[in-house]
Amino acid sequence: MSYAAAGLFTFIPVLVFVTGLILALVTRGRHPRRSTFAAIGFAVLIVDGLIGTVWNIAGPQLRVSHRWPVSLYAALSGLFGAVETLLLIAGWVLILIALFGRERTTPAYPQAGGPPAPQQPPFPGGRPPGY
Numbered sequence: 001m002s003y004a005a006a007g008l009f010t011f012i013p014v015l016v017f018v019t020g021l022i023l024a025l026v027t028r029g030r031h032p033r034r035s036t037f038a039a040i041g042f043a044v045l046i047v048d049g050l051i052g053t054v055w056n057i058a059g060p061q062l063r064v065s066h067r068w069p070v071s072l073y074a075a076l077s078g079l080f081g082a083v084e085t086l087l088l089i090a091g092w093v094l095i096l097i098a099l100f101g102r103e104r105t106t107p108a109y110p111q112a113g114g115p116p117a118p119q120q121p122p123f124p125g126g127r128p129p130g131y
Contacts, residue, residue, distance in 0.1 A: 011049065011053045013045075014045075014046055014049035014053065017045040018042075018046060021042035021046065023038075024036075024038035025039055033101070034098045034099075036098075037094050037095070038094070038098035038099075041091045041093070041094030041095035044090050044091035044094065045087070045088070045091035045092070045095075047087060048084050048087035048091060051080065051087070052080075052084050059077065059080075
């Protein structure tokens with residue numbers, strides 16, 4: 001199996017993350033805060049997956065075509081791996097916040113001090129004169 005074909009297997013989770021991003025954007029009207037966290041998290045995971053896919057496909061070919069020493073290729077692979085790990089952690093933390101975080105609610109009584117005071121009737125006895 002070629003490096004390119006093997007690298008495409010790392011692209012499969014990206015398709016799952018694109019589906020999650022679409023679902024997060026579609027449900028944004030019902031759950032705006034949670035959907036925003038989920039959308040950002042899935043976007044980060046998509047970027048992470050694309051970086052991994054590109055490196056898995058292009059890295060070995062670049063090493064051969066530019067005659068990189070193994071030490072340089074290993075250092076770059078370690079750097080890409082570290083960046084991917086940080087992005088993976090950040091994406092999943094955002095998704096977990098979206099899943100288990102609370103949705104902000106507006107208070108029933110936005111004025112300080114509780115419910116509004118009862119209104120006085122405009123006329124004594126509650127009826128206008130002549131009724």
